[in-house]
Amino acid sequence: MTRRPRARSISATAVSVAALAALAAPAATAAPAEAASTSSAKVDHATWQRDCQAVMDQALPYLKTRIAAARPGEKQAIVFDIDNTTLETDFGFSYPQPANEPVLEAARYAQEHGVSLFFVTARPGILYWPTEYNLEHDGYDVSGLRVRGLFDLFKDVAAYKTAQRAGIENDGYTIIANIGNSPTDLSGGHAEKTFKLPDYDGQLS
Ligand SMILES: [Mg+2]
Numbered sequence: 745m746t747r748r749p750r751a752r753s754i755s756a757t758a759v760s761v762a763a764l765a766a767l768a769a770p771a772a773t774a775a776p777a778e779a780a781s782t783s784s785a786k787v788d789h790a791t792w793q794r795d796c797q798a799v800m801d802q803a804l805p806y807l808k809t810r811i812a813a814a815r816p817g818e819k820q821a822i823v824f825d826i827d828n829t830t831l832e833t834d835f836g837f838s839y840p841q842p843a844n845e846p847v848l849e850a851a852r853y854a855q856e857h858g859v860s861l862f863f864v865t866a867r868p869g870i871l872y873w874p875t876e877y878n879l880e881h882d883g884y885d886v887s888g889l890r891v892r893g894l895f896d897l898f899k900d901v902a903a904y905k906t907a908q909r910a911g912i913e914n915d916g917y918t919i920i921a922n923i924g925n926s927p928t929d930l931s932g933g934h935a936e937k938t939f940k941l942p943d944y945d946g947q948l949s
Pocket residue numbers: 825826827828829924925926948949
């Protein structure tokens with residue numbers, strides 16, 4: 745008899761949402777501040793926040809000007825990455841994860857001025873509802889959330905994300921900004937302007 749015990753296949757499918765979230769956004773221990781300067785470990789939270797703020801200090805004035813210059817009938821949109829862009833994925837170990845505050849500040853301004861917020865993530869479809877809940881809980885008005893379907897999981901991430909932006913444009917939106925922390929969030933066009941948050945050479949998803 746070579747048949748495997750039935751319990752094995754059952755336990756393999758009993759995957760919790762938390763475990764899937766960890767797979768989709770591999771969390772690593774945030775390095776203590778004192779360790780960050782002496783090793784190649786991830787940056788500490790304070791440094792990350794300062795670096796994010798510096799980028800958003802460029803983004804927010806641009807957004808204010810561009811939103812004020814909306815053409816009649818123009819449907820303005822901003823596209824955001826999620827992990828380590830709108831949420832503190834690699835720094836927050838709770839659920840819901842806290843917002844990345846400098847990004848939330850800009851998002852709030854935009855949504856209060858009629859801009860639709862779209863979230864395009866490499867997270868798999870099974871995480872749609874916990875992700876949408878997390879974003880809304882933190883104060884983001886989610887006009888659209890794009891997660892990867894089964895077949896998208898085998899696609900190049902940049903190509904997948906670019907296709908989502910093209911789709912948003914086809915729905916009649918003008919994407920005035922695309923904000924993310926990985927090069928694959930921003931390549932491929934389909935946005936008037938891109939803002940790159942730190943990923944520290946790929947250390948932050
Ligand atoms: Mg990211």
